[in-house]
Amino acid sequence: MAAEEKTTTSPTDPRSSQKSSNEESIPQHTTPQQSSQAEDESSEAGLAETGEQKPANDLTSRNQERLERFKALQARAKRAAKSNLKETAAESHRLSTDPALLSSISRKHAFASHNLLKADIEAAGEDFERKRAWDWTVDESEKWDRRMDKKQKHREGVAFQDWRQDAHKNYKRQLRRMEPNLDAYEAQKADAVMRAAANGGLDLVEGEDGELIAVDKNGTFYSTADSIDFAQNRPDRAAVDRLVADLQKAEEIRLKKRRERGLGDEDADVTYINDKNKRFNQKLARFYNKVRLPKIDL
Numbered sequence: 001m002a003a004e005e006k007t008t009t010s011p012t013d014p015r016s017s018q019k020s021s022n023e024e025s026i027p028q029h030t031t032p033q034q035s036s037q038a039e040d041e042s043s044e045a046g047l048a049e050t051g052e053q054k055p056a057n058d059l060t061s062r063n064q065e066r067l068e069r070f071k072a073l074q075a076r077a078k079r080a081a082k083s084n085l086k087e088t089a090a091e092s093h094r095l096s097t098d099p100a101l102l103s104s105i106s107r108k109h110a111f112a113s114h115n116l117l118k119a120d121i122e123a124a125g126e127d128f129e130r131k132r133a134w135d136w137t138v139d140e141s142e143k144w145d146r147r148m149d150k151k152q153k154h155r156e157g158v159a160f161q162d163w164r165q166d167a168h169k170n171y172k173r174q175l176r177r178m179e180p181n182l183d184a185y186e187a188q189k190a191d192a193v194m195r196a197a198a199n200g201g202l203d204l205v206e207g208e209d210g211e212l213i214a215v216d217k218n219g220t221f222y223s224t225a226d227s228i229d230f231a232q233n234r235p236d237r238a239a240v241d242r243l244v245a246d247l248q249k250a251e252e253i254r255l256k257k258r259r260e261r262g263l264g265d266e267d268a269d270v271t272y273i274n275d276k277n278k279r280f281n282q283k284l285a286r287f288y289n290k291v292r293l294p295k296i297d298l
Contacts, residue, residue, distance in 0.1 A: 174246065
């Protein structure tokens with residue numbers, strides 16, 4: 001027993017104690033693989049935390065956008081309802097009023113105000129036309145007089161008088177519809193002047209203000225009563241088409257008026273002396289010209 005106690009109470013080996021102390025004092029060295037794993041774990045933990053926050057932020061922003069769109073749609077619907085109500089009220093008001101009645105009322109009001117003003121001026125002993133002329137200038141008055149004279153002549157010249165007057169009316173109508181190409185005219189004129197100057201028929205003289213003046217030396221450039229240069233002019237395709245269209249339109253108008261007068265068939269024989277006799281002959285022809293014989297089987 002004493003021997004056993006000695007063995008148990010004997011001091012420990014100094015080398016073993018030194019080894020254990022060295023193991024405790026020496027730090028544990030980690031490998032690069034272990035450090036990368038630790039960093040990955042820490043980053044995953046951070047992403048997990050931000051991932052939990054990101055869906056929440058996305059949901060909030062989506063809800064906010066939906067709310068803004070809904071408010072915009074509500075405002076748009078409100079504006080549309082107001083505009084529709086306003087247009088409906090205006091349309092109902094327009095349909096409830098007769099435009100012909102409004103024009104008639106305005107015309108009657110103008111006549112009544114004119115007559116009232118005339119009566120007041122004449123009651124005061126003044127000249128109505130002279131008083132009325134004070135509202136316009138001399139140029140406006142002369143322009144109005146010319147307009148009224150032209151209107152009166154147009155009213156008087158509506159009826160057919162003779163073929164010469166009718167041709168003149170057609171000519172004036174065609175002139176009003178004509179739209180000359182001034183740019184093409186100026187280009188052709190400049191080209192003709194340059195050709196004549198190159199040939200020696202014109203002298204280009206510069207004026208004091210710098211403007212070029214064409215002087216005809218032998219009198220052959222400008223047209224006279226004996227000139228036949230217009231026969232060499234070749235119009236363009238558009239002008240020819242316009243002339244053909246005018247001729248076709250005139251022919252259609254002539255045939256239309258002829259049909260209205262009942263003279264559509266020019267080659268038919270004249271078997272009547274007046275319109276009444278013509279209608280009677282047409283009735284006879286409708287009943288007796290086409291005689292249908294019964295079919296006989298032999």
